[in-house]
Structures are given as C-alpha cells and as structure tokens.
Amino acid sequence: MEIDKAIRDCDDRRLQTKYNNATYVIQRALALYSIEEVSFSFNGGKDSTVLLHLLRAGYFLHKKGQNNANGDLKDFPIRTIYFESPSAFPEINSFTYDTAATYGLQIDTICSDFKSGLETLLKNNPIRAIFLGVRIGDPTAVGQEQFSPSSPGWPAFMRVNPILDWSYRDVWAFLLTCKVNYCSLYDQGYTSIGSIYDTVPNSLLSISNSSNKFKPAYLLTDGRLERAGRAKRSSSSTCGHLPADSNGLNNLESHKNSMRTASIIAVGDEILFGIVEDQLGPFLCRKLHSIGWSVFQVSVVHNNIDSVAEEVERQKSKSDMVFIYGGVGPLHSDVTLAGIAKAFGVRLAPDEEFEEYLRHIIGDQCTGDRNEMAQLPEGITELWHHDKLSVPLIKCENVVILSATNVMELGKQWDCWIELAKSGDLLLLLEPYVSKHVTTNLSDVEVAQPLSKLCLEFPDIYIGCYRKTRYGSLTVSFKGKDQARLESAIKALHKKFQPGAFHEVN
Numbered sequence: 129m130e131i132d133k134a135i136r137d138c139d140d141r142r143l144q145t146k147y148n149n150a151t152y153v154i155q156r157a158l159a160l161y162s163i164e165e166v167s168f169s170f171n172g173g174k175d176s177t178v179l180l181h182l183l184r185a186g187y188f189l190h191k192k193g194q195n196n197a198n199g200d201l202k203d204f205p206i207r208t209i210y211f212e213s214p215s216a217f218p219e220i221n222s223f224t225y226d227t228a229a230t231y232g233l234q235i236d237t238i239c240s241d242f243k244s245g246l247e248t249l250l251k252n253n254p255i256r257a258i259f260l261g262v263r264i265g266d267p268t269a270v271g272q273e274q275f276s277p278s279s280p281g282w283p284a285f286m287r288v289n290p291i292l293d294w295s296y297r298d299v300w301a302f303l304l305t306c307k308v309n310y311c312s313l314y315d316q317g318y319t320s321i322g323s324i325y326d327t328v329p330n331s332l333l334s335i336s337n338s339s340n341k342f343k344p345a346y347l348l349t350d351g352r353l354e355r356a357g358r359a360k361r362s363s364s365s366t367c368g369h370l371p372a373d374s375n376g377l378n379n380l381e382s383h384k385n386s387m388r389t390a391s392i393i394a395v396g397d398e399i400l401f402g403i404v405e406d407q408l409g410p411f412l413c414r415k416l417h418s419i420g421w422s423v424f425q426v427s428v429v430h431n432n433i434d435s436v437a438e439e440v441e442r443q444k445s446k447s448d449m450v451f452i453y454g455g456v457g458p459l460h461s462d463v464t465l466a467g468i469a470k471a472f473g474v475r476l477a478p479d480e481e482f483e484e485y486l487r488h489i490i491g492d493q494c495t496g497d498r499n500e501m502a503q504l505p506e507g508i509t510e511l512w513h514h515d516k517l518s519v520p521l522i523k524c525e526n527v528v529i530l531s532a533t534n535v536m537e538l539g540k541q542w543d544c545w546i547e548l549a550k551s552g553d554l555l556l557l558l559e560p561y562v563s564k565h566v567t568t569n570l571s572d573v574e575v576a577q578p579l580s581k582l583c584l585e586f587p588d589i590y591i592g593c594y595r596k597t598r599y600g601s602l603t604v605s606f607k608g609k610d611q612a613r614l615e616s617a618i619k620a621l622h623k624k625f626q627p628g629a630f631h632e633v634n
C-alpha cells in the first residue's frame with residue numbers, strides 16, 4: 129500500500145509516530161464499528177486530505193490483520209459525506225470530486241447545513257461514527273478527544289479525530305512525503321480554507337515584490353498562524369504576541385501609583401523536606417518591590433499536580449500576577465504545567481513553536497509521540513521571546529512560569545521579562561517603593577502603643593518591626609511610594625519619644 133510504504137521508508141521519526149498513532153485510532157474505530165456504521169467527512173481541505181489517506185492506510189492495515197487486504201487505489205468502502213455549499217471555492221469542489229473519482233469514494237453530497245444534514249443522514253443510515261480531520265488549534269477542537277461523542281443538541285454519533293494532535297507542519301510533512309495531490313489553492317498561499325467570503329491567501333506568505341503572489345502553504349513556518357487568512361470571528365487567541373492590554377490596563381501614567389499585587393509559588397518537595405533552601409522567592413520579592421509591586425504571598429507546594437493546581441487556582445484570583453517556579457521540565461516530578469492547566473480547566477496540548485526552541489537546545493531527543501516538555505496549557509498560553517533567552521518565557525493568563533533554577537538565571541529572565549513588558553506597553557512598572565529604617569534600644573512594651581497610633585495616622589505607609597536577636601535593638605521599617613510622607617511618618621515617630629530614642633539606619 130503506497131501510503132504505508134512511503135511513511136515506513138521515510139526517515140522522519142516524528143511523522144512515523146504520528147502516522148502510527150493515527151492509523152491505530154482508525155483501526156480501533158474499525159474494530160468497534162462495522163464498515164456500514166462509519167463515515168468519513170471529506171471536504172477537500174488539507175486536513176481531510178490527510179485523513180483520507182490515513183483512512184485508506186488504516187483500512188488496509190485493518191484488513192491486513194484479517195488477511196484479506198489488497199491495497200488497491202480504489203479499495204475504500206467507507207461512506208464519504210461532503211457538505212456542498214454555494215460559497216465553497218470552485219477549486220475545493222472540483223478537487224473533492226476529482227479525488228472521489230481517483231479513489232473510488234462513495235460520496236453522499238449534502239446540501240443543507242451540518243446539523244440538519246446529519247440528522248437526515250443518520251435517520252436513514254446505520255452510521256454511528258464519523259471520521260473528521262479536526263486538529264488541536266481548530267476553533268472547534270476545544271475539549272475534544274480522539275473519540276468524542278457529538279455535542280448535546282446534535283444527532284448522536286461518535287466523532288473520531290485521528291489527527292487531533294497533528295500540527296500544521298505534520299500535515300504538510302505527510303502530504304509531501306506521500307506525494308499525494310492536494311487542492312491547488314494551497315499552492316497559491318491559502319493555508320486554511322473556509323468559504324469564498326471569509327478566506328484570503330495568508331499574507332505571511334506574500335512575496336514582497338509582488339502584491340498578489342504568494343508562496344505555497346507548506347512554507348508557512350509558524351503553524352499557529354495558519355488561520356491568518358480567515359476572517360476573524362473573535363479575538364480569543366493572543367498566543368505568541370505580547371498583549372497590549374492583558375490585564376485590562378495599559379496606560380502607564382495613570383496607574384503609576386496604583387497598587388499591584390503578586391503571589392509567588394515555589395514547587396519543590398526538596399524545599400519542604402528542608403534539603404534545599406529557596407533563594408528564588410526572596411529574590412523575586414526584592415525585584416517586585418523594586419518595580420513598585422507588593423507581594424501578597426509566597427508559598428511552597430509539593431511536586432504534585434493537585435497541590436500545584438489548588439495553589440494556582442487560589443492565587444490567580446487573589447493577585448494581579450502569579451510567579452511560579454520549580455517543577456518545569458521532562459522529569460516525573462515536573463508537574464507544574466499540568467497543575468496550571470488543571471487550575472484553568474484546560475488540558476496540555478503540543479505547542480509546535482515551543483518544541484522548536486527545545487529542539488535547538490536538546491536536539492531531536494525531544495521529538496516523538498508525546499513530547500512532554502513541549503506541551504503547554506491549551507488556549508491560554510503566550511510565549512514571550514527575547515534574544516537573550518534560549519527558551520521563551522511562558523505566561524498562562526496571569527500566571528508567569530519561570531524555568532530558572534538559581535538566582536543568576538532568574539536575574540536574566542527577570543531583566544528580559546521587564547524589557548518585554550516595557551516594549552509591549554503592558555502595565556508592569558509602577559512607582560517604586562521607598563523605604564527607611566530606624567532602630568531603638570527601647571523595649572517592645574515601650575514602643576508598642578505609640579507605634580500603633582502612628583500606623584493609624586499614616587495608613588498609606590507600611591510600618592513594620594523586626595529584630596535580629598530577641599534582646600538586641602528593635603528595627604522599625606517604613607515603606608511607601610511617597611518619600612515626603614515617609615519622612616513625615618518618621619518625624620512623627622521621633623516626636624512621640626525622648627530625643628535620640630531612634631536612630632536612622634541604611
């Protein structure tokens with residue numbers, strides 16, 4: 129069978145794994161349902177063209193298991209449905225019918241909308257499962273698995289999605305490796321095809337010196353932009369770019385004095401066992417204070433998905449930003465991303481762009497069917513690139529994931545993060561805090577009451593006390609954003625005691 133042979137003969141291990149998994153899903157479906165009970169939803173698009181050939185191969189492998197495969201071009205008895213629409217591109221229509229003729233597809237053309245068309249089809253036929261070329265990243269893929277029952281309100285059938293986890297690049301690797309025909313629009317710069325009213329060539333493929341010439345679809349390097357030629361229905365995805373306004377605020381001036389809070393979560397059994405000391409938390413506290421943020425809480429949790437998820441869920445609603453570190457990587461204990469995904473109620477999905485970065489660092493070891501490290505929380509992740517970082521910073525809504533393992537690495541990531549936030553016009557830098565400290569040899573009992581009063585007089589100033597030893601001097605710290613108010617508070621303190629009772633320290 130020519131598809132099976134082309135994949136086995138190629139040296140693309142990733143493609144082979146994707147192929148094996150997809151044909152396995154198909155064979156499972158063919159084992160579960162009889163041939164009359166399955167159907168293939170084909171529309172001449174690139175994804176359904178991939179699926180057609182995978183189904184042909186899957187059917188061949190299924191029959192081979194029963195010792196009666198012939199692998200002929202036209203040996204394909206799976207009923208095929210095509211929802212024909214007057215707004216489809218003529219190229220799509222003709223490709224669909226040409227392909228049907230080449231491979232002997234028994235096409236049922238349906239001219240009504242998907243839902244009522246399926247209702248009629250299922251009423252008159254024993255169909256229980258339908259193969260679809262839906263992939264993660266398609267707007268309709270959210271929440272779907274390889275086997276997903278149809279949605280409530282739809283006629284009852286099983287949606288089978290053998291290429292759900294395929295990336296844009298996987299699709300093109302397959303079509304080019306197998307040297308199969310695809311719709312000619314893809315060679316004219318179309319990267320995803322809807323109707324004639326909502327689809328244009330992808331401008332990222334335009335040839336610079338020619339206004340209406342485009343490179344072929346397989347040359348699009350960033351697969352996440354595959355739908356750039358489709359009219360936008362919503363602006364839900366911000367993946368990959370800096371959001372101008374991710375917290376609903378982008379006017380630096382008007383928020384200079386506003387209050388922003390951060391929470392810090394360290395993930396590490398070793399910290400809780402007392403084997404290692406967390407130095408990143410205090411470092412982040414200092415950095416956040418230096419940009420005028422106040423830290424709401426620092427917590428340490430176990431390397432356990434539920435512990436991470438619970439803490440992230442709590443902190444993400446309490447603080448403007450949550451910083452989390454530890455537990456990021458490919459080891460069994462690296463569960464931070466999974467915990468974050470759980471906290472947001474989404475799943476981990478392969479991210480092609482992130483995988484590319486990882487491949488640069490650790491070579492081809494990271495490719496394969498389940499590249500754990502390249503899986504990121506689906507639909508909520510932004511990658512923040514900086515020339516000085518080999519791997520982009522990851523941000524899931526208001527949760528920033530830091531991969532640093534020591535203070536030096538964290539310092540670098542922090543500087544890049546600040547630079548990116550500045551250029552992205554994201555509100556981040558506030559009026560920094562100023563602080564002053566005074567010490568006294570008076571006892572706690574002597575200072576307690578006047579200090580309480582001072583706190584009431586200066587509610588805008590943080591007034592705290594600490595000692596380094598139980599019997600040594602007491603330090604009183606003043607922290608705020610207004611230098612003059614800070615000075616007034618210290619003056620007021622001096623007035624409440626004998627002259628010379630307090631000394632300023634640096």
Ligand SMILES: Cc1cc2nc3c(=O)[nH]c(=O)nc-3n(C[C@H](O)[C@H](O)[C@H](O)COP(=O)(O)O)c2cc1C
Pocket residue numbers: 169242258260268277278279282287322
């Ligand atoms: C065979 C088939 C089954 C579908 N089943 C469902 C379904 O169960 N639930 C649903 O919300 N949409 C279903 N749809 C609709 C698709 O999710 C989606 O709305 C449709 O493919 C239009 O995509 P487009 O807007 O990108 O063109 C189905 C579509 C087809 C062709």
Ligand SMILES: Nc1ncnc2c1ncn2[C@@H]1O[C@H](COP(=O)(O)OP(=O)(O)OP(=O)(O)O)[C@@H](O)[C@H]1O
Pocket residue numbers: 169170171172173174175176177179209210211212259260261262263266319320321322
């Ligand atoms: N008009 C249609 N008739 C039959 N099946 C359809 C139709 N529209 C969508 N589908 C099914 O939904 C799947 C996903 O559609 P989608 O438009 O995302 O992919 P595609 O058309 O194959 O490729 P592209 O993303 O390049 O348009 C298709 O692969 C096909 O299985």
Ligand SMILES: [Mg+2]
Pocket residue numbers: 173320321322
């Ligand atoms: Mg399409």
